[in-house]
Amino acid sequence: MSVRQQFASDNYAGICPEAWQAMQQANAGSLPAYGEDEWTVRAADAFRTLFDTDCEVFFVFNGTAANSLALASLCQSYNSVICSPFAHVETDECGAPEFFSNGSKLLAARTDSAKLRPQDVRTLATCRTDIHYPKPRAVTITQPTETGELYTLEEIRALSATCRELGLRLHMDGSRFANACAALGCSPADMTWKAGVDVLCFGGTKNGMAVGEAILFFDRAMAEGFDYRCKQAGQLASKMRFLSAPWVGLLESGAWLRNGAHGNACATRLADAIKDVPGLELMFPVQANALFLRASEKVFTALRERGWRFYTFIGGGARFMFAWDADPARVDELAADIVACSA
Amino acid sequence: MSVRQQFASDNYAGICPEAWQAMQQANAGSLPAYGEDEWTVRAADAFRTLFDTDCEVFFVFNGTAANSLALASLCQSYNSVICSPFAHVETDECGAPEFFSNGSKLLAARTDSAKLRPQDVRTLATCRTDIHYPKPRAVTITQPTETGELYTLEEIRALSATCRELGLRLHMDGSRFANACAALGCSPADMTWKAGVDVLCFGGTKNGMAVGEAILFFDRAMAEGFDYRCKQAGQLASKMRFLSAPWVGLLESGAWLRNGAHGNACATRLADAIKDVPGLELMFPVQANALFLRASEKVFTALRERGWRFYTFIGGGARFMFAWDADPARVDELAADIVACSA
């Protein structure tokens, strides 16, 4: 099973050493189940320290569930959620948000950008005020976006100000949150609760864990009953320590941020290597760990023939994603092949 | 975090060596996500070999989800599921089956036994035939039961015959399936599809994994769309290899059965040590890895004072559960303390 590294997805990576080591330490002896163990307490505390606030923290299995449960907790079934048309919850969750909420409709903004703007929110939140249309109750943004772009702190603050004005709650899908922190060089607190984010889903899987995401409620009142919600929805791990210990490994060691920075650096490395090649175009600014390449079908075919795997589901461009384990030498190989195939 | 071993739950145990080693091997290189990897193929094949049939196999995160999704796939929202009043889905899943199925009602038999009998099924399935009552569509049995008892093969066959006659499907909650196989000494095939079971949830967590359960559909037609169902319900792991590789470790090495046998042996060891002590009573026959002890509150208090943790949620008795990691010496300590406290 020795395979040459691919950059089709940051889910192709394994478990990073810090997370692995923590799991190994946690795998000792008999410990209480369902989160009553010390690792889980310690992981939750590590989040509180990192975010510099006494938030409520929950650990669930994957991003589908994290985002869907968070949105369901902000809405009733007759509410709606405003999102970008690029939002993963809209395009790649097989109706999970609607399932977990029992019917909350996603309202995708009419925009060509993955980044939602305050006016997008305002338009969707105010265009209908009758009961024949689901009442908007939450806004979800992905940071970094599905196109690898970043909201600035100012942009997040502007969005949250609009949300507050309109009675909406702000959710952040942070499946690659660490990449955003590393790229913007700001603190987790600055990017979330200090900017008006109500709930954050912090991705652990893409950050180097085997499985697991964290959900942070910055307003504890909003978290009422969320433990029951997780249990009922099949998201309460019995051997919780194996979901929480890797977080201890990632957060206490600083690996969470290093992993993010590394992925970002590899994306930039590739961008730098190919940006001046004629016939190629970067579809979006490379701001985090993704690079979207527009090129001719001939180029893509040639790359595939050289063994490269990649997806083209966004705008027909080739997506390359870099995880914590991306090998710079292999990035250079990819760059060289892209250049060669474009010649 | 060095704690003396407890037998309050078989979820207190960690990851067994065979599962751990497979995870370690799987944690190499970049592999496709969402189950498109070789570990997942291999794990599914290992199940097909073990069960000697070309069944459909799905991997999900926990037992709540496994059982609830399986039942939801057998039912529509207006159907009902017949179960024992002791069934975990009825007593300890916080309404998960109703949530996943969007309303399928559980019909608990009126019996004092954790083992459902054909006449229990018949009574509930035929007492109402009007549309004001949810139409029974499935039966779920737990093997071994929540009280540590076992259905014999004859009993399972009798239940499935009744199910077939009444147009019901038979689901087996096998969160401790390995313990049942070890105890009865029969093959997985004999206990399931050869006895008329339609769908099995095979527990991995209690069998020595960190997280993960397998769902086996013996009739492939019943599995139609189940992959979408898992995805929508937040049960599709992106780094699937870490849910599947441990199964490879457990199944290919035979550890799954050894682990089950070991837990069973420890329960028997405790039973043998205390069975003749005056004032104590075994609430149920010790047939798998659980022992339920009826004793005076004074005895329980004394045990707690000696540091033992246990639950009393079934009939007020003390429950002791033995996992793959149970230390016989520690079992003997428990036995000695029980004897001492009962004196």
Place this chain on the structure above:
Amino acid sequence: MSVRQQFASDNYAGICPEAWQAMQQANAGSLPAYGEDEWTVRAADAFRTLFDTDCEVFFVFNGTAANSLALASLCQSYNSVICSPFAHVETDECGAPEFFSNGSKLLAARTDSAKLRPQDVRTLATCRTDIHYPKPRAVTITQPTETGELYTLEEIRALSATCRELGLRLHMDGSRFANACAALGCSPADMTWKAGVDVLCFGGTKNGMAVGEAILFFDRAMAEGFDYRCKQAGQLASKMRFLSAPWVGLLESGAWLRNGAHGNACATRLADAIKDVPGLELMFPVQANALFLRASEKVFTALRERGWRFYTFIGGGARFMFAWDADPARVDELAADIVACSA
């Protein structure tokens, strides 16, 4: 279609004259849809006058929806609802409460009585406090009960005091609310909000309408979003005036109470006529418009042979229900036949 009157159900009756006349008056000209019409305003005001409070009023199609939507608005999916084992929502709604709430579990008290007692509520609300069991959030009582019995005002107050102490909300299924008011001779306010009821479903169909129930929220804050909930759940009538005008006819004329009193009087009339017949027994005190008769199967067969229809789903007794249109002469025929068949 001229059929001799039956007392199998109070749903066998048609539309009473006062409701009919109001529909006829409402069937004039072009009026705004979805409740923006004057009839709907007038009907809601009539409820506020009748209940002597500024409650929120909603009109839906039937009792299944009224009760299920009301309970869904009091709960989240992971909550549970405490009820009597005789409760219609538990026994005859085909899982509707679970469907509308997306999984809220009904917890039926272990009692042989249709009347829930404070200790029943307390037991169910406090027996479990872990997240593996759905958190109790509401209590539902039926007034009069499915067995034709009545809660006294003192009993309702005692229940609501227990609810308040335990953080539970109190819902009243009043599908025959008018019968209860007539029987107890108390005001609608006394029996509901003054006694601590949070939400009432007031039955219109059994009270003489073609279709329609009213939902009253005595605390307006609890009604937030309920208009959207009704719309989404298919319970917002486009030509709302035909759901609301009959209420104007019933309430403004006092017919609602006369209808209830008439049904009650017929039940008492039958009870008086047969109470001393050897071999017969009234299963429950006759306090409203129902009479449950225990007799030998031979008696029931003889009655059926004489053309009488009745149900025996509660305890095997014969149920007779009397609506606003019950003909006393026909009640006397029934009494005579019962006496004759018992001879």
Place this chain on the structure above:
Amino acid sequence: MSVRQQFASDNYAGICPEAWQAMQQANAGSLPAYGEDEWTVRAADAFRTLFDTDCEVFFVFNGTAANSLALASLCQSYNSVICSPFAHVETDECGAPEFFSNGSKLLAARTDSAKLRPQDVRTLATCRTDIHYPKPRAVTITQPTETGELYTLEEIRALSATCRELGLRLHMDGSRFANACAALGCSPADMTWKAGVDVLCFGGTKNGMAVGEAILFFDRAMAEGFDYRCKQAGQLASKMRFLSAPWVGLLESGAWLRNGAHGNACATRLADAIKDVPGLELMFPVQANALFLRASEKVFTALRERGWRFYTFIGGGARFMFAWDADPARVDELAADIVACSA
């Protein structure tokens, strides 16, 4: 409450004489509940006669429920439904389809037309084949459309051929089905099952009833369990005769078709009167009972000042809808006012 007739909605009309008379006849004596009465049998048979096929017929309260339940019966929660972006289920049902189906996503075609074309269906049904996107299972078309346009029989046949090829089921939202039949002059059978429609929701409310829609399954196998589904979803009327008798009145007398034709004629009457006025434009061909007028805001304001009510939610144009009760003289008044305001 004498108000001058408005054409803002065909829900502003009352009950037509034929439906009223049938209700009056049905309001006699005591009849079995829940559809076990003769009126319900007779209404279902009238549909079978009208459609010339032995279809399954169900009666529910309103269009929201009819369409949502029908779609839910065709899908599982992880399926999706292809529709026009103008579809009422997408724009005006407050998330009801998602609620009743527990999450089936509506996929609105990217088109500016209310009429779905085979290529729209094909594009949406084939653009994604991975489990991260809900699997298309049904197509819904509205006949006539929300813009008052008609699918020809050829167009319906072409759509159903595409559906069959792609494994999709075809649902028709016929809230104004009678208008379509009257306009096309074809038989109900030709427009539905003979053209490949699987399920039809036939609107009764807009056709002259107080409340009520019929759901017709042309393939009886698809209707399995639908009676339970209706019950659980709060759509089973206890006094069913009042939902079914009006259908007897409408269908047996031919009023259903006359009512449709009358509304259509009024729309045409208005169109003829204003079509040559400078500055006005018909937004869509007037093919059924709706007329959409594009004009300056000044014209709309002037019309409102003259007391006319109308909606502008589709493309900013004024919508006028004509029901069975539209008064031609009043239509002429509207025409005259439009002409005058445009001068």
